[in-house]
Amino acid sequence: MLNRYLKSALPVLTSLMLSVSVQAADMTDAESIVKQANLASYYRGADGRSEARMIIEDSQGRKQQRQFTILRRDHEEGGDQQFLVVFSRPADVRNTVFLVEKHAQGDDDRWLYLPGLDLVKRISAGDKRTSFVGSHYFYEDVSGRNLSEDEHRLISTDEQFYLLENVPKDPGSVEFSRYRAWIDKATLLPMKIEYYNSNDKLYRRVEVLKTDTVQGFPTVTRSRVSDLISGGRTTMEFRFIAYDLGMDSGVFSERSLRKPPRQWLKRPQ
Amino acid sequence: MRSAVSSLIVLSALLALPAQASEPADENWGEDDWAEDSWAEEEPESRWHGFIEAGTGQRIHNDPAVGRAETLEDLRIRIETSGFHGDNSYVLKGDLLLDGVEEQAGIDLREASYSMTLSDSWDLKLGQQVLTWGTGDLLFLNDLFPKDWQSYFSGRDTEYLKAPSVATRASYFGDGANLDLVWIPDFTPDRYINGERFSYFSPVAGRNVAAPQGRIDAKQPDNRIANSEWAARLYGAVSGTEWAVYGYRGFQPQPNGVNKSGEPVFTRLDVIGGSVRGALGQGLANAEIAWHLAEDSDGDDPLLPNDQFRFLLGYERELLPKLTLGLQYYLEQTLDYAALERSSASPYNPHEYRYLYTTRLNYRMWQDNLTWSLFVYHSPSDDDQFIRPSVSYRFDDNLSATLGANLFSGKRPNTFFGQFEEGSNLYGRLRYAF
Numbered sequence: 001m002l003n004r005y006l007k008s009a010l011p012v013l014t015s016l017m018l019s020v021s022v023q024a025a026d027m028t029d030a031e032s033i034v035k036q037a038n039l040a041s042y043y044r045g046a047d048g049r050s051e052a053r054m055i056i057e058d059s060q061g062r063k064q065q066r067q068f069t070i071l072r073r074d075h076e077e078g079g080d081q082q083f084l085v086v087f088s089r090p091a092d093v094r095n096t097v098f099l100v101e102k103h104a105q106g107d108d109d110r111w112l113y114l115p116g117l118d119l120v121k122r123i124s125a126g127d128k129r130t131s132f133v134g135s136h137y138f139y140e141d142v143s144g145r146n147l148s149e150d151e152h153r154l155i156s157t158d159e160q161f162y163l164l165e166n167v168p169k170d171p172g173s174v175e176f177s178r179y180r181a182w183i184d185k186a187t188l189l190p191m192k193i194e195y196y197n198s199n200d201k202l203y204r205r206v207e208v209l210k211t212d213t214v215q216g217f218p219t220v221t222r223s224r225v226s227d228l229i230s231g232g233r234t235t236m237e238f239r240f241i242a243y244d245l246g247m248d249s250g251v252f253s254e255r256s257l258r259k260p261p262r263q264w265l266k267r268p269q
Numbered sequence: 270m271r272s273a274v275s276s277l278i279v280l281s282a283l284l285a286l287p288a289q290a291s292e293p294a295d296e297n298w299g300e301d302d303w304a305e306d307s308w309a310e311e312e313p314e315s316r317w318h319g320f321i322e323a324g325t326g327q328r329i330h331n332d333p334a335v336g337r338a339e340t341l342e343d344l345r346i347r348i349e350t351s352g353f354h355g356d357n358s359y360v361l362k363g364d365l366l367l368d369g370v371e372e373q374a375g376i377d378l379r380e381a382s383y384s385m386t387l388s389d390s391w392d393l394k395l396g397q398q399v400l401t402w403g404t405g406d407l408l409f410l411n412d413l414f415p416k417d418w419q420s421y422f423s424g425r426d427t428e429y430l431k432a433p434s435v436a437t438r439a440s441y442f443g444d445g446a447n448l449d450l451v452w453i454p455d456f457t458p459d460r461y462i463n464g465e466r467f468s469y470f471s472p473v474a475g476r477n478v479a480a481p482q483g484r485i486d487a488k489q490p491d492n493r494i495a496n497s498e499w500a501a502r503l504y505g506a507v508s509g510t511e512w513a514v515y516g517y518r519g520f521q522p523q524p525n526g527v528n529k530s531g532e533p534v535f536t537r538l539d540v541i542g543g544s545v546r547g548a549l550g551q552g553l554a555n556a557e558i559a560w561h562l563a564e565d566s567d568g569d570d571p572l573l574p575n576d577q578f579r580f581l582l583g584y585e586r587e588l589l590p591k592l593t594l595g596l597q598y599y600l601e602q603t604l605d606y607a608a609l610e611r612s613s614a615s616p617y618n619p620h621e622y623r624y625l626y627t628t629r630l631n632y633r634m635w636q637d638n639l640t641w642s643l644f645v646y647h648s649p650s651d652d653d654q655f656i657r658p659s660v661s662y663r664f665d666d667n668l669s670a671t672l673g674a675n676l677f678s679g680k681r682p683n684t685f686f687g688q689f690e691e692g693s694n695l696y697g698r699l700r701y702a703f
Binding site for chain 1: 318353356358384386392394398399400402426427428431440442509546553587590591593636638663665667669702
């Protein structure tokens with residue numbers, strides 16, 4: 001009993017100690033901040049599962065929904081990752097499964113399983129800054145942007161945030177000219193990111209609306225992307241999150257595309 | 270046309286109710302009021318879903334062999350459910366179809382399957398199911414599983430290009446390679462062009478024929494164990510490049526042989542082949558080969574299909590954000606061609622080398638709600654083409670519409686696509702999914 005208590009308390013304690021130490025001495029190196037923020041956002045635990053749902057609203061307020069369960073496994077911290085996304089809503093994508101081998105360097109490998117045709121379709125590496133399943137989120141917002149693609153500069157540090165200015169090394173490859181990220185000093189989660197276009201007009205905002213601590217890890221549970229030009233926006237919520245489930249690499253394979261892995265998809269008890 | 274219009278009216282009446290009923294649910298997805306029940310819906314062991322769809326299609330030319338203008342008059346109700354039974358799962362999926370062109374009503378059971386995990390490395394799937402493998406985009410070399418050409422040519426959803434069969438699929442998952450073994454006890458042919466909906470070229474008549482006189486109703490091989498179909502795929506991946514080796518034993522999926530009484534028959538077919546697929550540059554490249562070993566292995570019987578060598582090269586990449594381009598080269602070589610020429614002086618003999626190119630362009634806009642698609646088959650050897658433009662719009666999460674065309678043309682009356690020139694059609698479909 002004591003042992004179990006200690007086990008569950010330990011990560012909490014560790015993360016408390018970490019946040020204390022972070023607060024005690026502000027970081028000053030932009031590269032280390034973005035590296036830590038990347039780990040905090042996309043690499044918590046060796047693997048994880050979550051259910052997610054989105055409301056997509058266009059400029060006229062018309063709404064669409066998406067609902068899916070997402071499984072993730074890291075090959076290495078800060079490096080390559082695997083994702084399996086199983087859709088349950090809406091009707092036209094129900095039981096569609098999406099598999100990604102994310103490569104920190106180079107293009108991702110992506111597959112889509114279409115159950116009506118029993119077709120495992122490999123998808124060519126696409127622009128990562130296009131809509132994820134029709135929402136205002138980009139693929140890159142969901143799986144992370146390669147840190148080496150931007151120059152990062154620490155502009156200011158206040159009580160709560162590190163404010164970073166980021167400029168793409170290859171401006172032709174992206175739709176923005178720069179973006180600013182407000183990174184929470186305690187959790188190292190980016191709480192707000194604002195993108196500017198080539199006319200230096202603010203046109204896109206990604207913001208965290210709610211975080212929770214799950215197994216000791218500060219975790220985003222609600223966020224929103226707003227298209228400030230069209231007025232459209234997407235709100236995404238995560239629930240039933242669990243880390244360090246012990247999934248092996250085989251969970252992320254053609255076998256799971258055709259027969260989604262019940263063991264990991266069902267809600268943790 | 271009248272029945273298509275009336276089915277659209279029926280559909281819109283049906284749509285009115287669920288559309289209103291779903292309003293309050295949408296309210297729950299408001300800004301700060303996420304409905305708890307929406308999460309709850311994720312978990313139940315079983316749920317019923319489906320769609321109602323009306324489709325209508327019209328010939329753009331007059332086809333004297335068929336005599337009617339309609340190529341599609343569907344009212345379709347899909348009901349499906351799936352769930353778990355322990356760690357095993359089941360899927361039940363069926364369509365109730367009122368078909369105004371063939372003037373019949375019936376049930377098309379798309380899937381009734383049970384999937385089991387036998388061990389860490391073996392899965393088994395039993396029952397009615399759709400099966401697909403191979404790397405071609407709307408071209409098939411090693412995939413001999415049943416296809417529905419009538420649906421494909423008349424503008425039904427692409428899902429209906431694949432027809433189901435009653436099969437047992439055993440899958441082994443190993444460290445270096447995986448294996449699929451498929452057994453279809455009762456040979457299941459394609460839903461081929463039989464003269465009912467579209468006319469086809471008859472080499473005997475020297476022109477297009479159609480039902481009732483020209484209806485093809487080929488007798489299937491006796492339902493015996495020796496006549497069942499076997500298919501196997503051994504596959505794996507080496508640093509991102511996928512490889513596969515395929516084998517098949519069964520019958521030609523279409524009755525393209527003729528017996529001594531002059532009747533069309535399904536003749537024996539064995540196939541071996543292989544494929545590779547991987548990233549190349551900023552896109553994806555694939556190559557596939559297959560040897561079709563037919564009953565007439567010497568090639569000297571003009572009534573039976575010869576052996577064939579099939580070859581495919583493909584490349585796909587995103588040209589611009591949201592715009593995808595796919596290109597394929599496909600070759601069908603008739604083997605023992607000299608023997609065929611010696612034994613048949615028919616002007617309608619196939620070319621020794623039939624080859625074609627396909628081009629796919631897909632473009633998504635308006636937050637992916639509007640999709641433009643163009644798929645073109647063009648064969649320089651046969652001098653014919655098949656052009657498939659379509660545009661789909663999602664009004665919301667339930668209602669969607671598709672408009673499109675199937676445009677066939679060719680220089681000669683007997684070629685693969687050219688024979689369907691007078692079957693060229695425009696179609697529209699409206700679907701409400703629930």
